[in-house]
Amino acid sequence: MKKKIFKIIKKSYELRKRIIEIVIKNGGHLATSFSCLDILVCLYYGNLLKFKSSKPNWEIRDRLVISKGHAETLIYTILDDLGFFPKSWLTKNYRAGKYLLGGHIDSKVPGIEFTTGALGHGLSLAAGSALGLKRKKNNAKVFVLLSDGECTEGTTWEAAIFASKHRLNNLIAIIDNNKISATDFTKNFTDIQNLDKKFKAFGWNVVHVNGHNHLQLLKILGQVKNSLKGKPTVIIADTIKGKGLKFIENDPTRHAKGLDEKEKIMARDIFEIK
Amino acid sequence: MRNKNIFNMYQRDIFIDTLYRFAKKDNKIILITNDQGAVALDNYREKLPKQFINAGISEQNIIGVAAGMAKEGYNCFVYSIASFIINRTIEQIKIDLCSMKLPVKIFGVGCGYSYAVDGPTHHATEDISFLNPIPGMTIYSPSDSFSVHKIVEFLIKSKLPTYVRLDREICPQIYDKHNFNLKKGYSIIKKGKKICIITTGKMVSTAKIIADKLSNYQIGIIDLFAVKPLNNDIVKDLLKYKKIFSLEEHNQTGGIGSILSDLIVEKNLDVRLKKLALKENLIFGYGSRDLLQERNSLDITSVIKTIKKNV
Numbered sequence: 001m002k003k004k005i006f007k008i009i010k011k012s013y014e015l016r017k018r019i020i021e022i023v024i025k026n027g028g029h030l031a032t033s034f035s036c037l038d039i040l041v042c043l044y045y046g047n048l049l050k051f052k053s054s055k056p057n058w059e060i061r062d063r064l065v066i067s068k069g070h071a072e073t074l075i076y077t078i079l080d081d082l083g084f085f086p087k088s089w090l091t092k093n094y095r096a097g098k099y100l101l102g103g104h105i106d107s108k109v110p111g112i113e114f115t116t117g118a119l120g121h122g123l124s125l126a127a128g129s130a131l132g133l134k135r136k137k138n139n140a141k142v143f144v145l146l147s148d149g150e151c152t153e154g155t156t157w158e159a160a161i162f163a164s165k166h167r168l169n170n171l172i173a174i175i176d177n178n179k180i181s182a183t184d185f186t187k188n189f190t191d192i193q194n195l196d197k198k199f200k201a202f203g204w205n206v207v208h209v210n211g212h213n214h215l216q217l218l219k220i221l222g223q224v225k226n227s228l229k230g231k232p233t234v235i236i237a238d239t240i241k242g243k244g245l246k247f248i249e250n251d252p253t254r255h256a257k258g259l260d261e262k263e264k265i266m267a268r269d270i271f272e273i274k
Numbered sequence: 275m276r277n278k279n280i281f282n283m284y285q286r287d288i289f290i291d292t293l294y295r296f297a298k299k300d301n302k303i304i305l306i307t308n309d310q311g312a313v314a315l316d317n318y319r320e321k322l323p324k325q326f327i328n329a330g331i332s333e334q335n336i337i338g339v340a341a342g343m344a345k346e347g348y349n350c351f352v353y354s355i356a357s358f359i360i361n362r363t364i365e366q367i368k369i370d371l372c373s374m375k376l377p378v379k380i381f382g383v384g385c386g387y388s389y390a391v392d393g394p395t396h397h398a399t400e401d402i403s404f405l406n407p408i409p410g411m412t413i414y415s416p417s418d419s420f421s422v423h424k425i426v427e428f429l430i431k432s433k434l435p436t437y438v439r440l441d442r443e444i445c446p447q448i449y450d451k452h453n454f455n456l457k458k459g460y461s462i463i464k465k466g467k468k469i470c471i472i473t474t475g476k477m478v479s480t481a482k483i484i485a486d487k488l489s490n491y492q493i494g495i496i497d498l499f500a501v502k503p504l505n506n507d508i509v510k511d512l513l514k515y516k517k518i519f520s521l522e523e524h525n526q527t528g529g530i531g532s533i534l535s536d537l538i539v540e541k542n543l544d545v546r547l548k549k550l551a552l553k554e555n556l557i558f559g560y561g562s563r564d565l566l567q568e569r570n571s572l573d574i575t576s577v578i579k580t581i582k583k584n585v
Binding site for chain 1: 330332334339341344348374
């Protein structure tokens with residue numbers, strides 16, 4: 001276990017460094033990518049998500065739906081690292097060149113289940129996938145990554161009702177609960193608190209986790225994946241937007257803003273990028 | 275169809291009955307509603323409970339769920355009041371269905387003013403204009419129950435996201451198996467000289483009455499039932515006429531009149547078009563369907579008057 005954790009922490013660092021390189025070159029959604037990075041690293045590299053990069057539509061793969069389509073910088077970096085598409089896509093064609101990879105995730109990219117970017121779509125899509133899989137008697141799980149900001153979309157709760165009624169125990173939602181939306185701390189405008197009580201009231205299993213603690217993440221994700229009983233599960237992962245680059249951490253102005261020239265130098269220094 | 279007269283049924287009932295015939299042999303066919311009723315639905319729900327989902331009043335979620343199921347290989351048909359399932363879900367239709375080419379088929383009942391007295395909340399008077407610009411969408415606007423039957427048969431195998439706008443009333447029979455050509459997308463109901471009415475849905479039967487009453491004008495009638503994609507072959511039929519009247523129970527902006535107008539401009543056709551449709555300042559209202567049509571000068575007497583004045 002120690003060796004596994006070490007490997008995963010190392011991978012998280014490497015991917016953060018890679019993302020900094022990419023963002024310096026082509027831009028991207030940096031802060032939100034760092035917010036949910038540790039969660040996705042645990043899924044992809046911790047033997048929790050079943051997938052084959054050579055066969056993106058493998059029938060028994062677990063489905064990972066990214067509802068927060070603006071985490072494209074992170075997802076594309078991971079898919080690149082795992083060999084889902086040629087290296088030139090990320091190096092030459094992300095937000096540049098032929099734009100094979102754009103500013104929000106697209107299902108035409110191998111490894112992406114659904115195109116998203118408009119918020120509040122992912123939980124419905126994931127619920128439909130989960131229901132389809134159950135009816136096909138396919139034991140794959142459906143993970144769906146939501147932002148806490150999109151929990152103010154009505155569709156998120158329409159889907160929550162649906163998933164509960166249909167007892168979608170193969171559905172695991174993970175909320176990247178960084179408490180910052182596009183322009184401000186959520187407490188300053190929607191103040192959507194107690195997500196746990198809300199989901200519980202909608203008939204879901206609710207689990208809490210520190211979204212940057214790899215040991216906890218691996219344990220909880222493994223537990224919920226293997227012991228789902230009669231209900232969909234939501235993991236509320238407390239996270240910090242921008243986690244890993246101190247000077248952007250928990251800064252509500254950082255949603256779409258890139259790094260200025262001075263910050264680029266600082267980021268290079270921190271991650272020892274030549 | 276078991277003793278039912280398929281030429282004289284509610285469009286919603288023939289849709290569900292036809293779907294049922296295929297669904298009982300194919301468990302990948304799923305019918306999803308937003309708590310919507312229909313006589314034929316009772317039979318479907320009772321016999322195929324595992325292929326029926328009442329998802330409750332949650333239209334946006336329904337399109338997303340249907341897209342998710344479609345991705346897993348299910349053939350999802352969504353049934354709702356037209357105005358709710360279209361007006362509320364444009365983003366889901368654009369992104370979840372069309373951008374990913376996920377073949378969900380939406381059947382909306384109550385096109386135009388068919389929900390007359392229920393008012394603007396229930397009137398589907400802009401559905402074509404909302405969906406026509408979305409790339410990859412297919413739109414049918416059938417004029418009778420037989421054509422609905424043929425469209426459903428076709429859609430069972432279709433891999434395209436589709437919307438079918440159904441009337442709430444029983445529509446007079448227009449077609450039988452000898453004269454309905456689905457692939458052509460439009461149908462010449464009556465040949466004419468110089469003047470032609472191009473129409474859709476239940477208004478086809480209205481156009482027939484008008485053409486009969488104005489028999490000395492020798493008016494042609496075309497039923498444009500495949501609204502999108504438009505079969506450009508229609509150009510050669512338009513060119514046979516000097517004056518075309520588009521007739522539809524739809525907002526004058528974005529309906530079949532606008533679609534024809536675009537075609538005429540794009541192909542630089544030497545033909546004059548007059549749009550007979552719902553007028554922006556008169557659309558919102560309550561009343562019998564006849565009264566609402568009268569207000570918009572779409573009743574038979576008013577249309578006859580307009581035609582006489584414009585030729």
